[in-house]
Amino acid sequence: MKLLIDGANIEKIKKIYEYYAIDGVTTNPSILAAEGRHPYEVLKEIREFIGEDAELHVQVISTNADEMIEEGHKMVKELGKNTYIKIPTIPEGLKAIKALSSEGYKVTATAIYTPLQAFLAAKAGADYAAPYVNRIDNLGTNGIEVARKIHDIFKNNGFKTQILAASFKNSLQVLELCEYGVGASTIAPEIIEGLIKNTTISSAVETFVDDFEHFCGKHKTMLNCE
Numbered sequence: 001m002k003l004l005i006d007g008a009n010i011e012k013i014k015k016i017y018e019y020y021a022i023d024g025v026t027t028n029p030s031i032l033a034a035e036g037r038h039p040y041e042v043l044k045e046i047r048e049f050i051g052e053d054a055e056l057h058v059q060v061i062s063t064n065a066d067e068m069i070e071e072g073h074k075m076v077k078e079l080g081k082n083t084y085i086k087i088p089t090i091p092e093g094l095k096a097i098k099a100l101s102s103e104g105y106k107v108t109a110t111a112i113y114t115p116l117q118a119f120l121a122a123k124a125g126a127d128y129a130a131p132y133v134n135r136i137d138n139l140g141t142n143g144i145e146v147a148r149k150i151h152d153i154f155k156n157n158g159f160k161t162q163i164l165a166a167s168f169k170n171s172l173q174v175l176e177l178c179e180y181g182v183g184a185s186t187i188a189p190e191i192i193e194g195l196i197k198n199t200t201i202s203s204a205v206e207t208f209v210d211d212f213e214h215f216c217g218k219h220k221t222m223l224n225c226e
């Protein structure tokens with residue numbers, strides 16, 4: 001399962017990249033708006049930092065197919081060929097996905113709440129389909145089950161489309177999907193850090209250090225314990 005950062009704050013992105021193995025960055029209009037700066041300025045900064053080979057997913061704002069297509073062309077021109085054009089999976093979006101994928105653009109079908117949306121996006125040629133796990137949970141439906149069903153639909157129909165699961169609010173949601181082997185998950189920086197935040201783990205490591213220092217002296221390590 002690929003792991004992407006769902007966010008646009010460059011400082012947070014840099015920090016997560018420093019510690020974790022990350023495959024790219026996804027944004028959405030709300031995430032970009034929260035940065036309070038020109039969207040292309042933010043996105044170019046992210047592109048420069050992650051490099052031209054990393055995945056950068058950027059969403060169109062228009063809700064009309066022709067304008068979505070135009071936006072997509074401009075985004076790839078500005079941000080490079082590994083930019084995935086995120087298109088909301090509505091009928092106009094399916095029309096745009098069909099056109100852009102046949103032109104050879106990389107497309108992520110987003111705002112997916114149902115397996116049938118994902119099926120239609122895959123038929124239209126999307127590279128990724130992004131189910132919103134936690135938002136689906138909040139509707140009283142099981143987001144993990146929806147993502148698994150989409151994974152099975154793709155596999156059983158021989159689609160090349162991968163899942164890019166989004167909208168995570170806790171570690172268990174992430175665990176369940178990496179256990180199932182979905183293509184990718186995009187996760188907010190705070191939730192990524194939470195995947196390994198555990199006082200039992202840090203306390204075990206502290207005990208190792210304390211025991212060693214008690215025996216060899218303060219600040220001694222395997223480097224200077226002669």
Ligand code: G3P
Nearest residue numbers: 006027028135166167168
């Ligand atoms: O872009 C879709 C996804 O990022 C939504 O996440 O946390 O707003 O539900 P959230």
